[in-house]
Amino acid sequence: MRIIEDDRDYREFIKIIRDRSEDFGIDVLEDSKIIIEHVKKSGDFAVELYTNRYDRFQNNTFKVSQETIEEYAGKTERSFLDALSKSIERIRHFHEKQVERSWKFKDALGVELGQIIRPLERVGVYVPGGKAAYPSSVLMNVIPAQIAGVKEIALCVPFPDGQVNPYVMAAVKAVGVTEVYAIGGAQAIAAMAYGTQTIKKVDKIVGPGNAYVAAAKKMVFGTVDIDIIAGPSEILIAADETAEAAFIAADLLSQAEHDENASSILVTTSRELVGKVQAELTERIEKLSRKEIVQHSLENYGAIIMAADTTEMFDRVNEIAPEHLEIMTKAPERDVELVKNAGAVFLGKWSAEPLGDYSAGPNHVLPTNGTARFFSPLGVYDFIKRTSLINFTEAGFKDIASAVEAMAGYEGLDAHAESVAVRKRALGEI
Ligand SMILES: NC(=O)c1ccc[n+]([C@@H]2O[C@H](COP(=O)([O-])OP(=O)(O)OC[C@H]3O[C@@H](n4cnc5c(N)ncnc54)[C@H](O)[C@@H]3O)[C@@H](O)[C@H]2O)c1
Numbered sequence: 001m002r003i004i005e006d007d008r009d010y011r012e013f014i015k016i017i018r019d020r021s022e023d024f025g026i027d028v029l030e031d032s033k034i035i036i037e038h039v040k041k042s043g044d045f046a047v048e049l050y051t052n053r054y055d056r057f058q059n060n061t062f063k064v065s066q067e068t069i070e071e072y073a074g075k076t077e078r079s080f081l082d083a084l085s086k087s088i089e090r091i092r093h094f095h096e097k098q099v100e101r102s103w104k105f106k107d108a109l110g111v112e113l114g115q116i117i118r119p120l121e122r123v124g125v126y127v128p129g130g131k132a133a134y135p136s137s138v139l140m141n142v143i144p145a146q147i148a149g150v151k152e153i154a155l156c157v158p159f160p161d162g163q164v165n166p167y168v169m170a171a172v173k174a175v176g177v178t179e180v181y182a183i184g185g186a187q188a189i190a191a192m193a194y195g196t197q198t199i200k201k202v203d204k205i206v207g208p209g210n211a212y213v214a215a216a217k218k219m220v221f222g223t224v225d226i227d228i229i230a231g232p233s234e235i236l237i238a239a240d241e242t243a244e245a246a247f248i249a250a251d252l253l254s255q256a257e258h259d260e261n262a263s264s265i266l267v268t269t270s271r272e273l274v275g276k277v278q279a280e281l282t283e284r285i286e287k288l289s290r291k292e293i294v295q296h297s298l299e300n301y302g303a304i305i306m307a308a309d310t311t312e313m314f315d316r317v318n319e320i321a322p323e324h325l326e327i328m329t330k331a332p333e334r335d336v337e338l339v340k341n342a343g344a345v346f347l348g349k350w351s352a353e354p355l356g357d358y359s360a361g362p363n364h365v366l367p368t369n370g371t372a373r374f375f376s377p378l379g380v381y382d383f384i385k386r387t388s389l390i391n392f393t394e395a396g397f398k399d400i401a402s403a404v405e406a407m408a409g410y411e412g413l414d415a416h417a418e419s420v421a422v423r424k425r426a427l428g429e430i
């Protein structure tokens with residue numbers, strides 16, 4: 001891992017990590033566009049064609065039967081199902097706190113104003129099924145939608161060579177999703193966005209995926225809503241001399257193993273800690289099954305950044321705006337006040353980032369690549385919409401009628417003004 005001591009190296013590093021996931025590449029963009037257009041025009045026929053081409057899977061239907069879900073789920077161990085239940089319980093509990101209720105108020109003239117909250121009607125969840133298959137991502141995408149009150153959830157997961165990860169199917173069964181399609185890539189996104197003979201179109205598509213999936217999601221945005229595009233995983237640990245090097249190294253490696261493009265960063269005020277963390281990393285990397293991926297990500301997108309003091313440490317944190325931020329300082333509960341931008345913050349040495357990936361409760365779909373400056377974690381609020389409520393009394397109307405007429409006049413919109421004037425005349429005011 002590079003060590004960054006001065007501002008010039010720091011600026012160069014920021015550019016490197018920002019560039020790593022912003023571009024899909026022209027081939028991916030073109031291919032995704034062609035697939036989307038084809039599915040839009042030819043429906044199931046095109047979905048089957050691309051499923052056959054990229055997943056080498058042909059069937060008389062891509063709708064997954066309940067028996068198939070049960071069959072795969074039945075292959076998983078009791079210990080996995082117990083862990084799954086524990087995670088589901090905690091994720092539900094956390095997300096229930098996010099529920100927003102409709103509200104309204106009445107002013108002195110009896111005018112009622114408010115906001116009506118309604119769930120989205122139908123949502124599509126994409127579950128990746130190529131190289132990385134995460135049952136935890138099924139929970140994180142489905143549970144908030146269910147808590148929001150979404151009635152219909154369609155789930156697409158590719159079956160490469162006709163097979164799917166049994167743990168993913170056990171998670172699907174555990175959360176009670178029954179509408180499942182064995183399709184992936186841009187064809188799955190297009191099928192959910194535009195509908196086909198088999199799949200009814202959805203209102204919103206959520207869930208991570210590879211470059212084809214992400215590019216397709218961006219392209220169908222507007223026809224449907226989409227969630228944040230979560231890029232390669234990131235962790236930033238802000239630590240001082242009191243932190244434990246072994247914990248820091250273990251947590252940096254936890255995100256580095258996700259992806260060659262993952263980014264693991266330590267920002268510290270302690271030189272002594274740097275040596276200890278480096279030694280721990282060297283020893284621990286050797287034992288990892290995904291050693292090559294980890295080495296690639298640490299060499300290219302990893303860094304130890306030296307900070308002069310706590311203020312500089314959190315200036316760096318806020319500029320990088322990491323997906324996951326761990327604070328391992330003398331007073332993490334005080335220092336969290338300095339955090340402006342981060343997807344999720346983990347305080348103190350017992351709040352290991354992987355707790356948040358699986359079972360703590362908060363969502364693990366988080367903004368990456370600096371987008372924590374303006375995006376939030378996936379949550380119940382992503383599956384609702386708000387409608388404004390306006391209910392005027394005669395007295396309330398009289399109170400603002402002239403102001404509205406004047407505004408309409410200044411905007412040159414006669415018909416707007418007349419909508420008020422016709423009522424004023426009915427009241428005998430003109
Ligand atoms: N951020 C998160 O929370 C999170 C969680 C899980 C996975 N992920 C990410 O999701 C991604 C999963 O990718 P994956 O590939 O394993 O699964 P995937 O399901 O996203 O992609 C597989 C599909 O890609 C399509 N495809 C493959 N090659 C193609 C080609 N040449 N042309 C057109 N389409 C093609 C196929 O249709 C296939 O079904 C990884 O990058 C992983 O890091 C992120």
Ligand SMILES: N[C@H](CO)Cc1c[nH]c[nH+]1
Nearest residue numbers: 134136137233234357364
């Ligand atoms: N850390 C990932 C998001 O960056 C989520 C995940 C799933 N499984 C393990 N981890």
Ligand SMILES: [Zn+2]
Nearest residue numbers: 254255258357
């Ligand atoms: Zn993870």
